Each structure stands twice: as C-alpha cells, then as structure tokens.
Amino acid sequence: MLVAHNASFDVGFLKVWSQIYGLKFAYTYIDTLPISRFLFKDLKKHKLDTIAKHLNLPAFSHHRASDDSKVLCEIFKIMQERLKAEHKIENISKINEAIAGDFNYKTARPAHQIILVKNYEGLKNLYRLISISHLEHYYKRPRILKSLLLQHQDGLILGTACDAGELHTAVREGRPFDELIKIADFYDFLEIQPVANAAHLVRSGQVENEDKLRQINKTIVSLGQKIKKPVVATGDVHFLNPEDEVYRRIIMSGQGYADAEEQAPLYLRTTEDMLQEFSYLGQEKAFEVVVKNTNLVADMCEEIRPVPQGNFPPSMDRAPEDLEEMSRQRAQEIYGSPLPDIVRERLDKELSSVIGHG
Incomplete structure (x- = not known):
C-alpha cells in the first residue's frame, strides 16, 4: 500500500521507471490530495506544506523526499482519525465513495475531448x-461537466482528443485493460496522434521514450478493435503551416508557459505525412486510421452552417417607432427644432439603416 500526495504524478513516474528496470508495479495507492479537499474544505490550496501548517505540524523542508514522506505520514494519520470520527469511514472503498459523492468541478482534474456536431x-x-460552461462552470477556463454532456449528447460525436484526453492519460498511467475499455466506450471514436505531438511527456519524464508513445497508440488501436469503435489518426492541428508555430509560441509565452519555446508540430499534415507517421501500425491499419476512419467520422456529420444566412433581429413591440422618437427628441435637444438640414439628413440615413436591418 502506497500513500502519496497528488498520487497520479508520482505513480506515473514509478510506473515508467518500474518498466525500465523490468519491475512489476501492482501497488494499491491512496491519494491524500482529494482526501484533503474532502476534509479541509476551508483551505484554498492543498499543497503539502499548506496542509501541514493547517494541522499545526512542525516546519519541514518542503520538496525534500525524506521530509515530505515524514510529514505526509503524520498528515495521513490525522486524516484517518478524522475520516473515522467525522464520517465513519474505516476502509479504502468508503473513502472513494465519500469523495465521489462530494464532487467539486473546481478541484477535479479536467480532460480534453473533441466534440463534433452531427446535425x-x-x-x-x-x-x-x-x-453553461461559461456562465455556470467557469473556473480558470470553461468546463463541460460529463453529467451535463450526457444530458445534451444528442446530435454530438465525441472523440478522445490528445495526450491531455481521458483515454490517453489512463493508458499512460497503466490503468487495467477493463478500466480502459470502460473509459473508451464513452466515446464515439478513439484518437491517436503523431508521437512528436506528445514529446513534452518524454522531456518531462512522464513517458520513457517515443517508442512508449507509439505503444500507447497501439494500445488505443487494440481498444478500438475490442469495442468495435473507429480509431482515427488526428493531428491536433493548432496552425496551418509549420512556420506558423511562432504565433502559438508568442501566445503561450504571454500566458507564462515554461516550455513555450518547445513547440509541438501541430500543423496540418498531408495524407502522405500521416500515412508515413503511422506506418509502424502496418500498411493496412495505417490506411484505415488515416483515411478510412477519418472519412467515416466526417460522413457522420451533415452539412451545417454554424450561423444561418439572413438577419434575425429581435421582435419588440414598437421598437422602430420608439427608437425613432427618442433619437429625434434627443437630436432636437442638442441641435434645436427644426433640425439643421445636415443633422436631419444624417439622422434619417442612420435610422433607415438601423430600422431597416434590425
């Protein structure tokens, strides 16, 4: 049994290096971060040193492994006592049930997804x-809750997105195959992307090397075969041409991204580029994910205009009359009555345009 704070981060590294050294990683682990959010709701931040201070534990050298481990042990002991005393929780499954029932979208880990419109x-x-995501669930960025997505899913096509998507993350973290199937089954199509798109995972040590990224893609392909859902090779395109990365670099630098200079090649690749990229899947499978399934998903979508042609002014009783009356009254207050010809002609022109076009 392992206990860690923000466990997915540490466990990700442990799994990668266990694989490198040929070790089996089959540990159950407890993450104290969601437990802290559940127990200490008054805290705005739930960093290890913040929690320790909140619990009046002695000062320690934060980010030193031995010190962090010792203080986390003390924090977890207090958490166990409070879980038992305040919530009658005495085993791991009950912890999960309690936290799941205490969902807070602000503290949940968001995932990317692709939403296409069918009709x-x-x-x-x-x-x-x-x-709704902008008006009711905005926290640092707009968030679409899965519960709401399920309520309004008609006419939408859902894809698993990039390495920040739920499925890619789960494969990378080494989740059991049955769990991966459950995650993948939520989506209408599964996505795999060029390995260079996720090179930042290799640079940060979250993934061993590019071969591991290819293996993740192969796992997603096998999931698609298992649940009979199309796997589509996508480019996560953010700009048209390779040289256009400079604009994204500028934007990301302005937003404070430390790796803004390490731009992924998120340009629009040609069909030949994509076939070459996924050649490790074999010629037939590469054609299927690059050409066949891409067209399959495209054919699911009707031709749609996001904004219909025509003008659609609001309908309000006496709006044209009231607008003209208030405008002429205000003009007379400023310029006198009768209005000078130059003012009257300009006012007639503006009112005619506004009223005539809504």
Missing part, C-alpha cells in the same frame, strides 16, 4: 453546453 440538434446542444 442541427447537435449544434443547438453544443451551443447550450458552451453557454
């Missing part, structure tokens, strides 16, 4: 989800 019902649902 006009889907377009309406997408607009609804976007509006």
Whole structure:
C-alpha cells in the first residue's frame, strides 16, 4: 500500500521507471490530495506544506523526499482519525465513495475531448453546453461537466482528443485493460496522434521514450478493435503551416508557459505525412486510421452552417417607432427644432439603416 500526495504524478513516474528496470508495479495507492479537499474544505490550496501548517505540524523542508514522506505520514494519520470520527469511514472503498459523492468541478482534474456536431440538434446542444460552461462552470477556463454532456449528447460525436484526453492519460498511467475499455466506450471514436505531438511527456519524464508513445497508440488501436469503435489518426492541428508555430509560441509565452519555446508540430499534415507517421501500425491499419476512419467520422456529420444566412433581429413591440422618437427628441435637444438640414439628413440615413436591418 502506497500513500502519496497528488498520487497520479508520482505513480506515473514509478510506473515508467518500474518498466525500465523490468519491475512489476501492482501497488494499491491512496491519494491524500482529494482526501484533503474532502476534509479541509476551508483551505484554498492543498499543497503539502499548506496542509501541514493547517494541522499545526512542525516546519519541514518542503520538496525534500525524506521530509515530505515524514510529514505526509503524520498528515495521513490525522486524516484517518478524522475520516473515522467525522464520517465513519474505516476502509479504502468508503473513502472513494465519500469523495465521489462530494464532487467539486473546481478541484477535479479536467480532460480534453473533441466534440463534433452531427446535425442541427447537435449544434443547438453544443451551443447550450458552451453557454453553461461559461456562465455556470467557469473556473480558470470553461468546463463541460460529463453529467451535463450526457444530458445534451444528442446530435454530438465525441472523440478522445490528445495526450491531455481521458483515454490517453489512463493508458499512460497503466490503468487495467477493463478500466480502459470502460473509459473508451464513452466515446464515439478513439484518437491517436503523431508521437512528436506528445514529446513534452518524454522531456518531462512522464513517458520513457517515443517508442512508449507509439505503444500507447497501439494500445488505443487494440481498444478500438475490442469495442468495435473507429480509431482515427488526428493531428491536433493548432496552425496551418509549420512556420506558423511562432504565433502559438508568442501566445503561450504571454500566458507564462515554461516550455513555450518547445513547440509541438501541430500543423496540418498531408495524407502522405500521416500515412508515413503511422506506418509502424502496418500498411493496412495505417490506411484505415488515416483515411478510412477519418472519412467515416466526417460522413457522420451533415452539412451545417454554424450561423444561418439572413438577419434575425429581435421582435419588440414598437421598437422602430420608439427608437425613432427618442433619437429625434434627443437630436432636437442638442441641435434645436427644426433640425439643421445636415443633422436631419444624417439622422434619417442612420435610422433607415438601423430600422431597416434590425
């Protein structure tokens, strides 16, 4: 049994290096981060040193492995006592049940996904989800809750997205195959992307090397075969041409990203580029994910105009009359009555344009 704070981060490294040294990683682990959010709701931050200070534990050298381990042990002992005393929780499964029932979208780890519109019902649902995410669930960025997505899923097509997506992350973390199937089954199509897109995972040590990234893609392909869902090779395109990365670099630098200079090649690749990229899957499978399944998903979508042609002014009783009356009254207050010809002519022109076009 392992106990860690923000366990997914540490466990990810442990799994990678266990694999490098040929060791089996089959440990159950407890993450004290969600437990802290569950028990200490008054805390704005849940860093290890913040929790220790909140619990009046002695000062320690934060980010030194031995000191962090010792203080985490003391924190976990207090957590166990409070879980038992305040919530009657005495085993791991009960911890999970309690935390799951105490969901807070602000502290949940968000995941990327791709949402495509199949028809006009889907377009309406997408607009609804976007509006709710901005108005009701905005925290640092707009968030679409999975529960709401399930309510408004009609007419939408869901893809697993990039290495920040739920499925890629789960494969990378070494989740059991049955769990991966459950995650993948939520989506309409699974995505694999060029290894260079996720090179930052290798640089940060979260993934051993590029071969491991290819293995992750192969696992996703096997998941698609298992649950009979199309696997599509996508590019996570953020700009058109390779040289256009400079604009994204500028934006990311302004947002404070430390690796802004290490831009992934997120340009629009040609079909030949993509076939070459995924040649390690074999010629037939590469053609399937690059060409066949891409067209399959595209054919699911009707031709849709995000904004219909025409003008759609709001309908309000006496709006044209009231606007003209208030405008002329205000103009007379400023310029006198009768209005000078130059003012009257300009006012007639502006009112005609506004009223005539809504």
